[in-house]
Amino acid sequence: MRTPVSARQRGQHYAIFGFCVRSFFPLPELRRSSDETPRITVRKVECGQLDLEHFVVQHDWRRRGLAPICSSARRGEDYLLSFPGRARFLITSDGLLSCLPGDEKVVRDLLLRQVLPRALGHSGEFLLHASAVTLPSGNTVAFLGDTGRGKSTLATYCYRQGAEIVDDDCVHVCFEGERIGISGGVPTIRLSLDAQRALVDPRQVSVPVPDSSGKQQLRMLDQDARQSEPRKLDALFLLAPPAQGGVADTVRIEAAPGTTALMAVVSSAFNLDPADTDTMRRNFLQAGRLLDEGKGLRLQLLHYPRRYDCLEQVWTALMRYFGG
Numbered sequence: 001m002r003t004p005v006s007a008r009q010r011g012q013h014y015a016i017f018g019f020c021v022r023s024f025f026p027l028p029e030l031r032r033s034s035d036e037t038p039r040i041t042v043r044k045v046e047c048g049q050l051d052l053e054h055f056v057v058q059h060d061w062r063r064r065g066l067a068p069i070c071s072s073a074r075r076g077e078d079y080l081l082s083f084p085g086r087a088r089f090l091i092t093s094d095g096l097l098s099c100l101p102g103d104e105k106v107v108r109d110l111l112l113r114q115v116l117p118r119a120l121g122h123s124g125e126f127l128l129h130a131s132a133v134t135l136p137s138g139n140t141v142a143f144l145g146d147t148g149r150g151k152s153t154l155a156t157y158c159y160r161q162g163a164e165i166v167d168d169d170c171v172h173v174c175f176e177g178e179r180i181g182i183s184g185g186v187p188t189i190r191l192s193l194d195a196q197r198a199l200v201d202p203r204q205v206s207v208p209v210p211d212s213s214g215k216q217q218l219r220m221l222d223q224d225a226r227q228s229e230p231r232k233l234d235a236l237f238l239l240a241p242p243a244q245g246g247v248a249d250t251v252r253i254e255a256a257p258g259t260t261a262l263m264a265v266v267s268s269a270f271n272l273d274p275a276d277t278d279t280m281r282r283n284f285l286q287a288g289r290l291l292d293e294g295k296g297l298r299l300q301l302l303h304y305p306r307r308y309d310c311l312e313q314v315w316t317a318l319m320r321y322f323g324g
């Protein structure tokens with residue numbers, strides 16, 4: 001008589017960015033998938049189970065010149081992603097992703113927000129560090145900008161006004177004939193405490209993000225069903241840098257220069273190895289296709305003061321832009 005195989009032994013299938021991921025430990029942030037062909041398989045291992053020798057560091061991601069927040073090391077076709085003091089992940093060329101020991105919530109958070117997007121990007125998919133919403137008009141827009149520029153804040157305010165959130169941090173871009181499709185991954189949104197107080201119903205439950213950012217994370221329960229379904233991307237808004245010299249900026253939308261847009265898209269792409277020439281070539285080709293071949297895609301520069309009392313003006317400008 002055959003012994004039944006438990007769900008833990010065969011893993012559970014989850015959906016993220018429209019792809020199936022098989023995980024041998026629970027990922028409650030994601031919805032289940034009926035797809036039987038996982039793109040990536042995730043497991044937990046002990047340090048002694050893996051050979052971690054002879055990896056060579058390829059790239060460090062730093063924030064404002066500080067110590068690395070993430071390092072990528074390579075050995076042949078395999079990569080070791082290290083988040084100092086937090087967690088490490090081994091990604092092999094056969095689609096196996098091994099999580100080394102660490103705090104469970106931290107490991108899961110990094111896996112969903114950083115490691116899976118980078119692994120999918122390395123495999124050829126096009127994922128951008130951006131937020132995106134579908135407006136009441138039916139138009140879907142993405143906001144692209146550096147960390148701290150206000151992407152999640154804009155997405156949340158749009159949601160308050162009746163928009164549907166695609167994702168507040170990472171989006172998958174696909175090319176479907178003459179249209180550009182965009183989909184989200186994790187149905188949560190992250191905000192600083194002051195942004196949460198200003199924008200979110202206090203009755204909505206939030207939990208601390210398991211990092212040192214001080215942000216809170218909210219589950220968007222009403223967004224789960226359609227989040228990973230690709231929808232047509234109508235406009236890409238680059239968030240302009242804050243006004244210099246203390247001069248108060250005004251809310252305005254203008255055409256974005258092509259070179260500026262190209263570099264912003266390339267620098268926002270998720271990947272494992274920005275130092276790899278094949279990776280950079282692919283990112284430039286994908287960015288060029290997004291900007292040059294996107295039928296009807298509008299490229300705009302969005303200027304606005306980084307103040308909560310100006311968000312209504314931003315919303316009004318977006319509505320007028322789409323004829324609302």
